[in-house]
Amino acid sequence: MDAMTSPATLPAALAATPDRRQALAFRHVSKRFGRADGSSLEVLRDISFDVPAGSIVSILGPSGSGKSTLLNMAAGLLAPDQGRVLVLGHETTGDAAGAVDWSRLGYMFQDDRLLPWRSALANVGLALESGSIGKREWRARSQAQLALVGLGDFASAYPHQLSGGMRSRVALARSLVTEPDILLMDEPFSRLDAQTRTTMHTELLRIHRERNMSIVFVTHDVEEAVILADHIVMFSPRPGRVHTELAVDLPHPRLGTPEAQTLVAELRAAIAGMSADWVI
Numbered sequence: 001m002d003a004m005t006s007p008a009t010l011p012a013a014l015a016a017t018p019d020r021r022q023a024l025a026f027r028h029v030s031k032r033f034g035r036a037d038g039s040s041l042e043v044l045r046d047i048s049f050d051v052p053a054g055s056i057v058s059i060l061g062p063s064g065s066g067k068s069t070l071l072n073m074a075a076g077l078l079a080p081d082q083g084r085v086l087v088l089g090h091e092t093t094g095d096a097a098g099a100v101d102w103s104r105l106g107y108m109f110q111d112d113r114l115l116p117w118r119s120a121l122a123n124v125g126l127a128l129e130s131g132s133i134g135k136r137e138w139r140a141r142s143q144a145q146l147a148l149v150g151l152g153d154f155a156s157a158y159p160h161q162l163s164g165g166m167r168s169r170v171a172l173a174r175s176l177v178t179e180p181d182i183l184l185m186d187e188p189f190s191r192l193d194a195q196t197r198t199t200m201h202t203e204l205l206r207i208h209r210e211r212n213m214s215i216v217f218v219t220h221d222v223e224e225a226v227i228l229a230d231h232i233v234m235f236s237p238r239p240g241r242v243h244t245e246l247a248v249d250l251p252h253p254r255l256g257t258p259e260a261q262t263l264v265a266e267l268r269a270a271i272a273g274m275s276a277d278w279v280i
């Protein structure tokens, strides 16, 4: 590298260019919650890992290990007590927080949170209503998302007219309608029956291939993490710490393949060795 381009001589603005190869980065993140009796509950301790752009990262951990808390930090709903959270290279707290473009994140929750008085189309379009798009574009984009999740013919159906799997698809379409670069998913399929969940896994992987967004998928289900993820970050019981981080370099589909079953068994053995307190 010649002297003109060495990092020491780069203009400050260039040197500070955010690292967009990382959709998300967690750096030494810790979090406590205050309790009514004045004490505090340590939920996360010194969490560091990256979510590379375009990857599916699964956070796997027992109940109470702070998985949702970490996701809420990535969404800007909570601030860390210590450490830093970066979204597309921008810190979510401090002076630089204004640079984060929150519209580039989507969030899918454990419960579908559909509004019962709105049709499937109107539920999907909800996320677009804070913007300034016209009615025609609103309808076209919402309809396109419903078609993407296989519900193009159910635009006028109301939530009570849909099965659990269909409701889950509507919720997925709603979280995708803003075309986010990063999709945060908090145990989104945990309430579905096994067969429907398998279908949703296939759909999610297809959409991920088409959209190439980054996904953070929180689960306490080892098999679900293995089926979906490129990387698994396994948390210890509370306070959540990164116990194991591994790459899952297996072709899709993985369900029922010997390689996936071996990895599931290895992770279950690691969990058994970690603690008897892994509660799901």
Ligand SMILES: Nc1ncnc2c1ncn2[C@@H]1O[C@H](COP(=O)(O)OP(=O)(O)OP(=O)(O)O)[C@@H](O)[C@H]1O
Pocket (backbone or CB within 6 Å): 033, 034, 041, 043, 061, 062, 063, 064, 065, 066, 067, 068, 069, 070, 220
């Ligand atoms: N706002 C809050 N105030 C106080 N305590 C909280 C708050 N949010 C979460 N907690 C507590 O922090 C701990 C971690 O919660 P969190 O929901 O992040 O865990 P989790 O790993 O996602 O669990 P689960 O798999 O059961 O959803 C829990 O004991 C929870 O009760």
